[in-house]
Amino acid sequence: MIALAVILGVLWFLTAAYLVIVLRQIRAVRRQLERQRGEGAHSSVTLSLVVPQLESLAAQVNETVRQAQAASTRTRVEERRIRSFIADISHDLRTPLTTVRGYLQLLERSTLDEEQRAQLAVAQRQTAELGTLVDRLYEYAYLLDAEPALDLEPVDVGVLIAECLLGMTAEIEGAGMEVDYDPPAALVVETDREKLTRIVQNLVRNAVQHGRELLRVQVQVLGAGDGLEIRVRNGVPPGTEIDAERLFERFYTADRSRSGRTSGLGLSIVQVLAEHLGGSVAAAQDREAGTVEIGVSIPRPTSG
Structure with missing residues (x-):
């Protein structure tokens, strides 16, 4: 045992x-x-x-x-x-x-x-x-x-966006549209002026091309803490269903707001440029308001 x-x-x-x-x-x-x-x-x-x-x-x-x-x-x-x-x-x-x-x-x-x-x-x-x-x-x-080489310099973001909108006046008025923009006061960040300019131009051009339902583009700039955010909102045709997660895909034209004569490359370029600046992009559709908002977040390492 x-x-x-x-x-x-x-x-x-x-x-x-x-x-x-x-x-x-x-x-x-x-x-x-x-x-x-x-x-x-x-x-x-x-x-x-x-x-x-x-x-x-x-x-x-x-x-x-x-x-x-x-x-x-x-x-x-x-x-x-x-x-x-x-x-x-x-x-x-x-x-x-x-x-x-x-x-x-x-x-x-x-x-x-x-x-x-x-x-x-x-x-x-x-x-x-x-x-x-x-x-x-x-x-x-x-x-x-x-290579995402950056030429950093202090940039007044409010002034830069105003200059971009002024330079696109003919394009905006030719589409019969208006822009709502309240520039922030002395929002200075150290960033790449050329890349940020191209981001704004592509965002506004995208909104003008697809925002004819409301005939109005809303541009908003926010700066807080260590970041900067640019938001551009435009209208879309009633009943349009947009796959917001795919808006930044190249050649994406799966819905009426991205079809027609547009290539679907503008927002893809925005995404690449934002990533060069260490930032990110996002999109959201408000079905009740009939709008789509594109947001670009960019780090702000220093301010002046």
Whole structure:
């Protein structure tokens, strides 16, 4: 009886020791996976002791990691290929587009009747829109490949936005729209003036293109703590359902507010520029008010 008790005790001790070893190995695997996730790394999971079942699990985990790494590599290669293609095609389109514009200008100087001049005006308008698309394609591809080098300087954000709106007066009035903007007083941040200007221009242009339902664009600037936020709100057609999470995707035209002659690249460019400045973008639809608001948050490291 005593011998049996001793044997059971030994078996219990061995089982407990085995379970302790297994639990330690599981914790070790978990820590390795957490570390890899935090560092964004892809490396094999290792075990310090031999446990057959855990070895099999580790092999499966390592194979999954290897496949994920291979898929990530393929994605990066494909993304580079797409960016290169966009840059090349936009560059190749510029020469024939310039030629077309030249011939249209020559045609404008010739003797044309009223109907012919109306048709010429349509061709010139379509050519201008194509030129804008080509320029945005090239800009988007360039921004994705470019290093986010920043030329920081103190910028009065209220004044900069007012200047952008003034420079776009013809475009805004041509769309029959008005802008509500109350510039903040002495909101000075250290940032890249050129990148911030392009962000504002693209935000306003997007709102003008898609805000005709209310004929009004609202621009708001907020500065608090260590950040800066620019909000631009415009109207949308009644009943429009917008996938706000996809508004910043390139070429997204899944709803009526992003369809027609627009390329869907303006907000994608805004997102890339905001990320260059260390910021972020967001979008929200207010269905009751019939509006969409685009927000750009940019860090403010220093103020003056």
